[in-house]
Amino acid sequence: xxxxxxxxxxxxxxxxxxxxxxxxxxxxxxxxxxxxxxxxxxxxxxxxxxxxxxxxxxxxxxxxxxxxxxxxxxxxxxxxxxxxxx
Amino acid sequence: xxxxxxxxxxxxxxxxxxxxxxxxxxxxxxxxxxxxxxxxxxxxxxxxxxxxxxxxxxxxxxxxxxxxxxxxxxxxxxxxxxxxxxxxx
Numbered sequence: 726x727x728x729x730x731x732x733x734x735x736x737x738x739x740x741x742x743x744x745x746x747x748x749x750x751x752x753x754x755x756x757x758x759x760x761x762x763x764x765x766x767x768x769x770x771x772x773x774x775x776x777x778x779x780x781x782x783x784x785x786x787x788x789x790x791x792x793x794x795x796x797x798x799x800x801x802x803x804x805x806x807x808x809x810x811x
Numbered sequence: 812x813x814x815x816x817x818x819x820x821x822x823x824x825x826x827x828x829x830x831x832x833x834x835x836x837x838x839x840x841x842x843x844x845x846x847x848x849x850x851x852x853x854x855x856x857x858x859x860x861x862x863x864x865x866x867x868x869x870x871x872x873x874x875x876x877x878x879x880x881x882x883x884x885x886x887x888x889x890x891x892x893x894x895x896x897x898x899x900x
Contacts, residue, residue, distance in 0.1 A: 734825035742835050746842050753846050757853075765859045788864025793857055794849060796871060800878040801845050808882065 762786035
């Protein structure tokens with residue numbers, strides 16, 4: 726991406742787009758976390774509420790997922806910065 | 812350069828639509844690559860059971876290597892696609 730010579734209007738427009746893409750990305754990540762944790766932790770459909778075991782699993786799963794996502798984004802941003810450069 | 816044959820500036824909006832769309836496309840592409848990397852590296856690095864909420868050392872290292880390889884894969888595929896295009900159909 727070349728941030729050079731953008732007009733104030735262009736900068737503003739790109740900021741709007743960036744916010745939009747970020748929101749969408751958060752939604753994708755959120756849905757992915759829900760899908761995975763539900764799929765992996767919740768299997769007992771004999772009761773309507775989560776069992777203690779399932780709840781514990783969902784907590785661990787989401788905590789782990791968020792740590793995973795954080796690390797992934799860190800590394801991804803480092804690597805994508807190198808992609809266009811040397 | 813113009814995709815839609817109207818490369819001139821648009822004074823009404825105060826910005827070059829094509830330029831903005833180009834940058835937007837690039838941002839979108841990077842975003843989608845990140846989403847894809849997240850999906851594929853999760854499968855390869857994080858097992859489906861959860862004793863606790865920590866990302867352990869092995870899993871963290873796996874994520875680092877996975878991203879490294881993911882980008883190398885992108886480069887290899889990019890080169891192959893260029894070859895294909897230059898070689899004609």
